[in-house]
Amino acid sequence: MAGVLGKIRRWLDPEEVRRVGTTPDYRFSLANERTFLAWIRTGLALVAGGLATAQFLPPLPIAHLREVISVALLLLGGAVAVRAVDRWARTERAMRLGRDLPSSRFPALLAILVGLGAALLVVAVLVQAFR
């Protein structure tokens, strides 16, 4: 818990990441910021999907399935946003220290989750059509 709080404090302290290494070319820092913004848009799109599911989807044959899909999308969107900050800070740190950029399984995990969700929806649509 203390580790999590310390991490949040470090995220909110803009000078923290500047204490290590040397400042890279500003274009690299701005590119890192744009990558962060693209992840935030991904998170916002997931949140929008969750909000739209809750409001515009009719109740599904399985009880509370609509609510479960909606909350899953909302939580995934929130997780993507929080992870984006961590990713930004670690990339900035690596650039300042001249190290390799951190690798991550998260994009692959997100792709698999979205792909599975899409496949499930295709099955649901087909079952509805041929019943």
Place this chain on the structure above:
Amino acid sequence: MSDAGLARERTWLAWWRTILVAAGVALLAARMAATGGDPLLVALALAGWTALFVVAFRRYRSRRAGPGPALPLLAFFTAGYAALGTLLVLIR
């Protein structure tokens, strides 16, 4: 390689895109709170977007390469909309 502030302009445009997507999310959240008859949460959803706009604008005006606290604030607002949406789904 010449770059007459293009990287900075691209970054500002990326901020704009993000703020516009956030406006859509804020309106969806406000609509959901309104149909639930909850004026306080409607105000919260719209005030959140206004605050985000201020954060983005301050980031643009500060002519530093380092983004300061703007990035974690943006992420926390996104997580906040996710939490607000979850709350709205659960109390409905």
